Amino acid sequence: MSSKEQRKKRSTPRPSNPFDSDYCSTDASQSEMSTRHSSSRGGVSFNLDTIAASRRAMISGKVPSTAARKAAAAKTSTSHHFASIGGRPLDLETGEVCIPRKIRTKGTDPTEEEDRKHVKDESDEGSSSSGSESESDSSYDSIEDMKQKRKPYVYALLGVVSLLLLGGIIALSVVIFGGKDDESPTPILTSRQESLHNIITSVVPSDTLTDSNTPQYRAHQWLLYEDSLGLAPDSGASKERVIQRYALATFYFSTGGPRSWKTHNWLEGDECTEEWDGVGCTSDGRVHVLSLSTLSVSLCCYFCCCSCFSCCFSCC
Amino acid sequence: MEHFILKNNAELIGELPKELGGLQALRQLGVYNNNVGGSIPEEIFQATNLKFINLQNNDLTGQIPPKIESLEKLETLVLMNNQLTGSVPLGSLSSTKVSFLGLSHNKLSGSLPPLLGVLDTLEYLYLDGNTFGGELPTTISQLTNLSEYMPLFKVSLSFSYRKSTH
Numbered sequence: 001m002s003s004k005e006q007r008k009k010r011s012t013p014r015p016s017n018p019f020d021s022d023y024c025s026t027d028a029s030q031s032e033m034s035t036r037h038s039s040s041r042g043g044v045s046f047n048l049d050t051i052a053a054s055r056r057a058m059i060s061g062k063v064p065s066t067a068a069r070k071a072a073a074a075k076t077s078t079s080h081h082f083a084s085i086g087g088r089p090l091d092l093e094t095g096e097v098c099i100p101r102k103i104r105t106k107g108t109d110p111t112e113e114e115d116r117k118h119v120k121d122e123s124d125e126g127s128s129s130s131g132s133e134s135e136s137d138s139s140y141d142s143i144e145d146m147k148q149k150r151k152p153y154v155y156a157l158l159g160v161v162s163l164l165l166l167g168g169i170i171a172l173s174v175v176i177f178g179g180k181d182d183e184s185p186t187p188i189l190t191s192r193q194e195s196l197h198n199i200i201t202s203v204v205p206s207d208t209l210t211d212s213n214t215p216q217y218r219a220h221q222w223l224l225y226e227d228s229l230g231l232a233p234d235s236g237a238s239k240e241r242v243i244q245r246y247a248l249a250t251f252y253f254s255t256g257g258p259r260s261w262k263t264h265n266w267l268e269g270d271e272c273t274e275e276w277d278g279v280g281c282t283s284d285g286r287v288h289v290l291s292l293s294t295l296s297v298s299l300c301c302y303f304c305c306c307s308c309f310s311c312c313f314s315c316c
Numbered sequence: 317m318e319h320f321i322l323k324n325n326a327e328l329i330g331e332l333p334k335e336l337g338g339l340q341a342l343r344q345l346g347v348y349n350n351n352v353g354g355s356i357p358e359e360i361f362q363a364t365n366l367k368f369i370n371l372q373n374n375d376l377t378g379q380i381p382p383k384i385e386s387l388e389k390l391e392t393l394v395l396m397n398n399q400l401t402g403s404v405p406l407g408s409l410s411s412t413k414v415s416f417l418g419l420s421h422n423k424l425s426g427s428l429p430p431l432l433g434v435l436d437t438l439e440y441l442y443l444d445g446n447t448f449g450g451e452l453p454t455t456i457s458q459l460t461n462l463s464e465y466m467p468l469f470k471v472s473l474s475f476s477y478r479k480s481t482h
Contacts, residue, residue, distance in 0.1 A: 260327055280319070288341070291321035 193224045195233035199242045215254035222249050222267065229270060244287055245271060248279070251290075262294065321346035328352060332371075337362035344368040348394070351375055356400075358383040365389060372396040372418065380404070380419075385411045392416040396442065399423055404443070406431040413437050415461070421445035433458035 272281035280289025331354030355378030379402035403426035433455025
C-alpha cells in the first residue's frame, strides 16, 4: 500500500461502530488498518510476551518523549504500535486493551487508584491512550501482572513531566529577562525594504529616523512595513516615486494624520490613481498640487465631543 | 510640486518649514486661515518660481524678509491678518512683478517712502490696519495700473483680496 493510498484511507470517514466512543482515543479504523498492514508485511505476530518485553524495555529507561511518540505515530504503520488482542485493538506502547465500556466494572483492585493516576499522567502528556483500564476480566491476567510493574514507569513519566516543566520555566526566563540585553535589535529587512530604506536615508537626516516620535520615522515605518501598495524599487518603482510617496506620508503624519484628519483616503493605494484628497497629479504620476482645506477635525466633532464625551471616540 | 495649499485648518499650528524653499517648481504657496506662527523664513524665497503667496490669517510674526526680491515672477503677495512688524520692503518688491499686495491688519510701521512709485505693476494695494506714519508719497501717482479710486488708508477697508470692480 503506497503512502498516498494510506493517506486516502485515513481520510475516509470513520466506520460506524457502536463501541467507537469506548475505544482508546486512537481512531479505531486506524488501528484496524495498521493491524491489517502489519500482518500483510510478513505476519508479525503480537502476543502478550512481546508486549511485556516492550514494557520492560520502556521501564528500563527508554521512555519515548512526547515528540518522539508523535513522530513515531506520524510514520507509516509499519512502526505503528497498535495490534489486537482477541479482536480488540491494543496500544502496544501502554499495553492497554481498549475495551467496550459495557464490560468494564469498577474493580476493587488496590492498584486502581494508581492506574487512574497513570491514565491522567498519560493524558497530560498527550499520549494517544486515554481509556480506562480497570478491567476485571480474568482473561487478561498477564496484563494485570504488567500493571504491577508499572509503578516505576509512572515515576519515570513524572520525572519527564517535571523536566519539561523546568525546561519551560528556564526558556520563559530567558525570553523575559534575556530580552533586556538587546533593547533595539537590528530589524531584518527584506531586500525590498532595504532598497526603500536606502532611498529614504538618502534624503532624510538619519537622526530623524531613529527617534520614533518624528513623522519621518512614522512614514518610514509605514512605507516599509504597512504600505499596501508595496513599492519595490528593484522591480520598477523609481527613486522619485518612493520619495514622493514618503514625503506625502511624512506630511500626513506631521499634521496629525489619522488623529486629526477628516479625510481618510490618504495612505490608501496609489496617491494619484486613487486620488488622495487634495492631491493633484500630472499624467506621469507626479504630484504637482497639494491643496488641503479643513483637514483637521470638523466643528461637528467638536460639538459631538462637548455634548457627549463617549462619542468622541466614534467621531474623532 | 507646483501648488502647495493648506487652508482653513484651525488646528494647524507650528511654523512654516524653510524646506519649502527647496521646492523649485513651486508656483503657488497658500498657507492661509490656519494658526501657523513664527516668522516667515527667508529660505522659502529660494523657490524662485513662486508667483502666488498667500499666508493670510495666521499668527506670523517678524518682518517681511528682504530676500523677497529674488522672486522675480511674484505677482501676488497676501499677508493680511498676521502680526508682522517692521516696514514694507518696497525696495525688494520693486524687483518683482507684484500686482496684488495685501498687507492689511498687521503691525507694520514706518513711513511709506517715495519708492512706492516704482511698483508700477501694482493693481491692488491694501495697507490698512497698520501703524504707518508720515505722508502718502506723491509718487503714488506713478502707479498707473492701480484700479481707479482705490482707497488706501481707510481703517474700514475690507481686507478681502478679491478684485475690486470700482
